[in-house]
Amino acid sequence: MPDAPSDAVLDATGVAKRFGAVQALKNASLQVGAGQVVALMGANGAGKSTFVKILTGVLKPDAGHVRIRGRDSTVSNPAGARKWGLVPVYQEPSLIPDLSVADNLRLGDTAMAPFRHWVSELGLPDLDPDALIRSLPLASLRIVDLARALAIEPDVLLLDELTAALPTDLVERVLRVVRAQADAGRSVIYISHRFTEIAAICDRATVLRDGLTVGDVKIEPGIEERIVEMMLGGSVAAAVTEGRTARPLAAAPPRLSVKGLKTGTRLTDVSFDLHRGEVLGVVALEGQGQDELFDTLAGNRKASAGTVEVDGSPRTFSHPADAIAAGLTLVPGDRAHALLMSRSVRENIAIPLLARFRNWGAIRMGEEAAKVAHAIETLQIDTRAQGEVRRLSGGNQQKVTIARWIAKGVQTLLLFDPTRGIDIRTKRQIYSLVRDLADQGAAVLFYTSELAEVRLACDRAVVIFNGRVVDVIDAKDADEATLMRAAYGLTGKVPA
Amino acid sequence: MTMTATPTPLARLGRVMVDRPLVPLIGLLILLVAILAILNPGVLSMFWAGNTLKIAIPLAMLAACQTLTMLTGGIDLSVGTAATIAAYLTATLAPLIGVPPAIAVALAAAVVIGLVNGFGIAICRVHPLIMTLGTALIATGCLLVYQRYVIATGVLIPEALLWLGTGRTWGLPNSLVLFIPFAALVIWAQRRSGFGRLLYAIGANEAAARLSGVRVWQVHLTLYTLSSLIAGVTGLLYLGQIKTASLSLALPLDLPSVAAAVIGGTSIFGGRGGYGGTIVGALILTVLTSMLTLMQIPEGGRRILFGLIILAVTALFIRLTERS
Numbered sequence: 001m002p003d004a005p006s007d008a009v010l011d012a013t014g015v016a017k018r019f020g021a022v023q024a025l026k027n028a029s030l031q032v033g034a035g036q037v038v039a040l041m042g043a044n045g046a047g048k049s050t051f052v053k054i055l056t057g058v059l060k061p062d063a064g065h066v067r068i069r070g071r072d073s074t075v076s077n078p079a080g081a082r083k084w085g086l087v088p089v090y091q092e093p094s095l096i097p098d099l100s101v102a103d104n105l106r107l108g109d110t111a112m113a114p115f116r117h118w119v120s121e122l123g124l125p126d127l128d129p130d131a132l133i134r135s136l137p138l139a140s141l142r143i144v145d146l147a148r149a150l151a152i153e154p155d156v157l158l159l160d161e162l163t164a165a166l167p168t169d170l171v172e173r174v175l176r177v178v179r180a181q182a183d184a185g186r187s188v189i190y191i192s193h194r195f196t197e198i199a200a201i202c203d204r205a206t207v208l209r210d211g212l213t214v215g216d217v218k219i220e221p222g223i224e225e226r227i228v229e230m231m232l233g234g235s236v237a238a239a240v241t242e243g244r245t246a247r248p249l250a251a252a253p254p255r256l257s258v259k260g261l262k263t264g265t266r267l268t269d270v271s272f273d274l275h276r277g278e279v280l281g282v283v284a285l286e287g288q289g290q291d292e293l294f295d296t297l298a299g300n301r302k303a304s305a306g307t308v309e310v311d312g313s314p315r316t317f318s319h320p321a322d323a324i325a326a327g328l329t330l331v332p333g334d335r336a337h338a339l340l341m342s343r344s345v346r347e348n349i350a351i352p353l354l355a356r357f358r359n360w361g362a363i364r365m366g367e368e369a370a371k372v373a374h375a376i377e378t379l380q381i382d383t384r385a386q387g388e389v390r391r392l393s394g395g396n397q398q399k400v401t402i403a404r405w406i407a408k409g410v411q412t413l414l415l416f417d418p419t420r421g422i423d424i425r426t427k428r429q430i431y432s433l434v435r436d437l438a439d440q441g442a443a444v445l446f447y448t449s450e451l452a453e454v455r456l457a458c459d460r461a462v463v464i465f466n467g468r469v470v471d472v473i474d475a476k477d478a479d480e481a482t483l484m485r486a487a488y489g490l491t492g493k494v495p496a
Numbered sequence: 497m498t499m500t501a502t503p504t505p506l507a508r509l510g511r512v513m514v515d516r517p518l519v520p521l522i523g524l525l526i527l528l529v530a531i532l533a534i535l536n537p538g539v540l541s542m543f544w545a546g547n548t549l550k551i552a553i554p555l556a557m558l559a560a561c562q563t564l565t566m567l568t569g570g571i572d573l574s575v576g577t578a579a580t581i582a583a584y585l586t587a588t589l590a591p592l593i594g595v596p597p598a599i600a601v602a603l604a605a606a607v608v609i610g611l612v613n614g615f616g617i618a619i620c621r622v623h624p625l626i627m628t629l630g631t632a633l634i635a636t637g638c639l640l641v642y643q644r645y646v647i648a649t650g651v652l653i654p655e656a657l658l659w660l661g662t663g664r665t666w667g668l669p670n671s672l673v674l675f676i677p678f679a680a681l682v683i684w685a686q687r688r689s690g691f692g693r694l695l696y697a698i699g700a701n702e703a704a705a706r707l708s709g710v711r712v713w714q715v716h717l718t719l720y721t722l723s724s725l726i727a728g729v730t731g732l733l734y735l736g737q738i739k740t741a742s743l744s745l746a747l748p749l750d751l752p753s754v755a756a757a758v759i760g761g762t763s764i765f766g767g768r769g770g771y772g773g774t775i776v777g778a779l780i781l782t783v784l785t786s787m788l789t790l791m792q793i794p795e796g797g798r799r800i801l802f803g804l805i806i807l808a809v810t811a812l813f814i815r816l817t818e819r820s
Contacts, residue, residue, distance in 0.1 A: 300707065324709040338707060340700035342767045351697050354690035355709035360718075363688050404708065 009034050009187040010055075010086070010156045015064035016211075017050050024050040026211040028064070030189070032156060037178065037188040039198045039219070042208035043231045043451070043484070048191065051208065052160060055189070056088045057081040068155060085155035089162055091287070093141040097134035101144055104133060110151050118147035123173040138265070139166050146174065150181070157181060158189045161287070163197060175201050193285040195224045195488055209233045228484050252276065253312035255443035256328070256412055258297070261306035267292035268467030269306075274412070274443045279434055281454040281461030281475075282447040283483050289467035290447050291333070294416045297445070298330035299323030310412070321355065327411030331401050331418055333447075335394070338401040345386035346372050348400050352408040375403035380429060395426035402433070410442045417449050431457040451480040451487075465489040517761035517769075521776040524809075528783045536790050542667045548782050550662075550669035554579075554737065556778035557675065557730040558749050559756035560682050561723040563774045566757055567686070567695040568719065569702070569766030570624035574613060574632035575753060578606045578724045579731030579746035581639050586732055587741035588643075590652040599654075599732065606728025609635050610721035618716035628720075639743060651741050661736020671733055682771045695719065699766025755806045756781050759813060781806070 008031040017025040025047045032038045042048040053059040055066060057073070057080050066073040068085050081088070095104050105115055112129070119127050122143045133141065142162060149157060159178065163171045179201045182188050190202055198205060199219060207215040207230040215230040217223055254273035261270045267289035274280045284290045295301040297308065299317030307314050310326045317323040320330070329352075332338050340348050349372045353359060376383060379399040385391035389400060398418060405413060415434070419427040434444050434457050446458055454461045454475060461478050463471040463486040471486040533540050558575045565572045582602040589598035609631055616627040663670040686692040694715050697705040706712055727746075734746050760777030762769025784805060788798045 298707070319711060320707050321709040321711055330707060332707065337701075338704050340697055340704055340767065342700050343696055347693060347696065350693070351705060351708040351710065354693050355705075355711075357711075357714060360691040360694070361689055363690055363693070365688065 007033055010066070010068050010189070011070075012051075012055060012066040013064055015051065015054055015061045015066065017047075017054060017059060017062050024211055025054070025061075027213065028208060028211065029213040030055075030206050031216075032187040032189060034187055035182050035185050036204065037182045037190050037202045039202040039205040040189055040191050040208070041198075041205055041227060041231060046208040046231070047211040048208055050211075052088070052158065052191070055081075055158065056086065057084075082152065082154070086158060087149045087152050087154035087156070088158040088160065089142075089145050089149045091161040093133075093138075093145040095133045095141060095145060098132065100130045100132055101127065101136075102129040104144075105129075105148060105151075108148065110148050114151035114153070115147050118150040118177070119143065121173075122147055122177055123170055139170060142166060143170065143174075146177075150177070154186070156187045156189065158191075160191045161193070163192065163194065171197070193488060195227075195490065199224075207231055224488070224490055225485075228481060228488065228490070232480050232484060254309075255311060256297075256445070257307075257309040257312075259307045259309075261293065261296060261303055261308065262467075263292050263296050263301060263303045263305075266467050267296070270462075270464060270467070270469055271306075272462045272469060272472070274445055276441050276443050277438050278460070279438045279444040279446055279458045281458035281478070282445060282464060283451065283454060283461050283473075283487050284447070284464040285487050286449075288464050288487075290464055291416075293464070294330060294332070294414050294445075294447065297323065297328055297414055298332075299328070300330070324352065324355075324408075328414060329405040329408065329410065329412070330414045331398075331405070331416060333416040333420065335397050335401055338404075339389050339397060341390040342388055345376070345381065345383055345389060345392070345400055348389050349375050349403045349407050352404055371407040372403075375407040378406050379403045379433065395422040398422055398426070398430075402430070410437050412443045412445070413437060415444060415446045417447055419453065420449060427453075451478075451483045454478040454483060463487055517773045518776065521760065521773055521780070525776055525780050525783065528780060528787065532783060532787045532790070535787070539790065544786075546664060546667050546669055548779070548786060550671060550737065551786075552778045552782040553669065553671045553675045554730050554734045554746070555749055555752055555756060555782065556775050557678065557733070558727060558746070558753035559760070559774045559778050560678075560771055561726050562754050562757040563760070563762050563769060563771050564682070564686075564695060564719060565624060565723055566699075566762045566764055567766060567769060568698040568716070569764075570617065570716075570719075571754065571764070572613065572628045572720065572723045572727075573625065573750055573754075574609055574628040574635065575723065575727035575730075576747040576750035577632040577635050578609045578727035579734060579749070580742075580744065581609070581635055582606045582728035582731035583735035583745050584639060584643075584741050584743065586657070587651045587653055587735060588646065590654055591650055595652075595654045595656070602732065603725065603728045606724045606731070607721060610724025611717070613724065614717035614720035617720060618713035624720075636743075643743065653735060653739055653741070657732055657736030658739065659736070661733055662739070671737070674729075674733060679771065679775060686770055691715070691718065696767055699763075699768070701767075752778075752781055752806075755810060758810045759806075761813065764814075780809075 010030065010032040012028065012030045015025055015028045028047060028051050030038070030040060040048060040051070050059065054061045073084065096107065099107065102112065105112060119125070124140060124143050127140065127144070136144070146162065163174060166174065175197060178188055178190070190198070192198060202219045205217050205219060205227055206213055207227055209231055214233060217226060255276045256274040259271045262268055266287060270289065270293055272280065282290055292301060296303050299320040299322045302318065309315065310328070315326050350368050353368060353371065354363065379402060381399045381403060382396050389397060392400070402418065419430055434446065438444055448454065455478050458475050460475060461473050461483065462469050463473065463483065465487060466489065470489060473482060473486065529540070558579065561572045561575045582605060585602040585605055586598045589601055613628050613631050616622040617624050660670050660674060686695070694705065694710055697710065698712055698715060702712060731746055735741065738745060756777035757769070757774045758764060759780055760769065760773030760775070762774060785802065788801055793801065
């Protein structure tokens with residue numbers, strides 16, 4: 001690791017943070033000098049967002065220090081961070097929707113004149129300051145948020161995934177303005193998944209892995225591969241678990257065939273086939289359109305273009321009930337969206353059995369009890385606290401969301417990051433369950449934010465970047481480095 | 497209230513009220529009856545018990561509407577109006593077209609109110625509070641128009657309704673003939689029918705119910721229609737009990753019906769509660785009213801006290817049972 005610049009404007013050293021049993025950050029460091037743009041990088045779960053929260057005063061570190069211009073951070077809240085000289089701009093604009101642009105500025109004590117200057121500099125000279133925030137498109141909000149931050153003239157600007165979902169012309173302007181800030185002597189922390197942007201404007205990159213700062217490199221041509229290696233670290237060698245050999249695909253029409261699917265701004269053009277007996281992994285960095293893909297397939301969102309075919313016949317879903325009727329059942333990423341927290345395990349598992357009008361009458365209690373018991377047995381749910389799902393552990397709650405579809409009968413299972421935040425034992429149970437389901441003829445679409453899982457659970461994986469499928473990789477070739485490169489939109493296959 | 501710390505007595509009471517809501521409720525009811533007996537020695541009798549039941553039954557039936565809608569996180573403030581309209585139509589149409597057709601028209605009118613509520617809430621996504629209040633206002637207006645143009649022939653209260661509303665058999669009110677099967681059906685349906693389970697599911701997490709394939713609008717439409725139908729039937733019973741057809745017959749029962757459900761442990765936020773508690777809640781309110789009447793407090797003071805007691809009991813119950 002090169003020595004930190006001695007004139008560092010922002011100097012964070014040895015930062016650690018623990019949440020209960022989870023050590024989110026062990027020893028994270030970041031130095032940013034005057035006139036520098038430093039990229040902060042790390043795979044999912046590396047501790048990036050915890051680190052950002054500590055830098056901006058949302059969280060207090062257990063150990064380590066954060067200094068700006070040599071002063072120790074006394075920041076205890078985001079407003080404090082601003083006084084102290086650090087202004088963050090997040091992926092979700094922090095503006096009040098029911099107030100006008102001008103009112104939002106007043107609320108944040110930001111002067112109008114410099115704001116106007118930056119807004120036109122950033123490509124929106126016609127922005128009406130009296131427009132309500134809720135009436136503006138997302139791209140404009142990002143610009144407003146950034147212009148507001150620039151108008152404060154901070155010592156350190158922290159930009160978190162600022163360009164996600166911005167149109168290309170705006171991205172160019174934003175990058176130019178950010179670079180100009182650094183050239184004028186300010187400091188910028190730049191968080192992005194896009195290597196092209198990092199190459200364009202950053203001076204250095206600091207890489208986090210498992211809560212540690214594992215590298216601090218100068219940006220130069222060809223550095224992408226090294227950064228990917230650093231993000232993965234030893235885990236490539238560790239994941240020697242046997243990759244599955246791809247199963248011969250059935251000759252029958254695919255269970256699910258998706259062609260040119262598009263919805264919203266993020267999912268632009270996704271196509272793939274999913275066969276019976278297959279577990280198809282989906283790999284993508286955050287916000288590349290995978291949420292929209294799963295929502296659309298589950299009937300929770302309408303596609304604006306493209307087709308979905310089930311067993312060879314085209315289907316359109318206007319309600320989740322339509323997707324369920326076609327055999328497509330979703331386990332959403334956020335358990336809170338799937339569970340009736342105040343109801344019992346049995347009621348949670350049984351709802352799909354009662355959802356349709358013709359099942360509104362008397363419940364066949366014996367039959368229901370048998371189906372629920374079978375699902376609980378299959379998933380080995382710990383039912384000691386079954387009176388209220390909220391009293392179950394996270395892993396058991398996740399099992400309940402899957403059990404619901406086991407009880408209903410699985411044809412095509414859409415699993416969105418089903419192992420996030422659960423213990424390793426439960427994870428393994430879920431992998432083998434997914435395998436068993438596929439062996440019994442189900443088709444499974446499996447999005448995971450943990451790259452190592454592709455080899456453990458999938459036959460193939462499609463990699464989505466920027467709303468498109470950029471690569472399809474067989475499980476046997478799906479080592480983390482290959483997946484990571486593909487997920488960052490770098491050349492797909494490893495050179496042999 | 498953390499899980500690890502030793503629960504305080506209040507927290508433990510709250511827990512009991514969530515897990516076995518009927519136990520503390522029946523305790524409160526017995527306590528009230530005891531206070532009543534102390535304040536007015538000799539008031540307790542078979543006649544008093546029958547009378548209390550008779551008064552509590554229409555309230556408990558309207559409170560069924562509140563319980564069912566509140567399970568989904570909704571409310572139905574048009575029940576008093578639906579009941580009043582059903583009663584008024586029956587009494588005024590019976591002399592013109594005969595009793596059975598009059599009752600049919602009356603219940604049909606109640607169902608229309610429910611369909612309008614259901615349409616607004618299920619399809620247009622209007623908040624139930626606003627929708628049912630609005631419908632009640634419109635329906636009351638329609639009733640006024642009806643009263644101006646149709647009345648003339650006088651009022652007839654059907655014999656069967658008088659028997660049901662005021663008659664007694666072995667000291668017990670005949671309205672139990674209607675109420676016992678009704679209550680049994682509601683209690684059965686809330687646990688053992690698909691429809692009942694979906695009410696809890698929607699109240700607990702509407703998005704999750706939707707993701708599980710529930711077409712929430714169908715449930716809402718059915719629910720509010722059913723609620724108004726129950727209110728209409730209650731109106732017929734109430735007509736037999738009060739024995740006059742007035743334009744505001746059952747309106748004073750609107751808020752007590754909500755209070756009975758809330759006191760009975762049904763969460764206004766949905767997903768928790770049940771009709772068993774509501775019935776006890778209706779009895780508690782009825783005993784409370786008769787207590788205040790017997791204490792010979794002037795009408796104004798009685799209303800103030802009644803309101804205060806409802807608020808206090810409700811606030812206490814919510815405080816004890818609604819844990820995050």
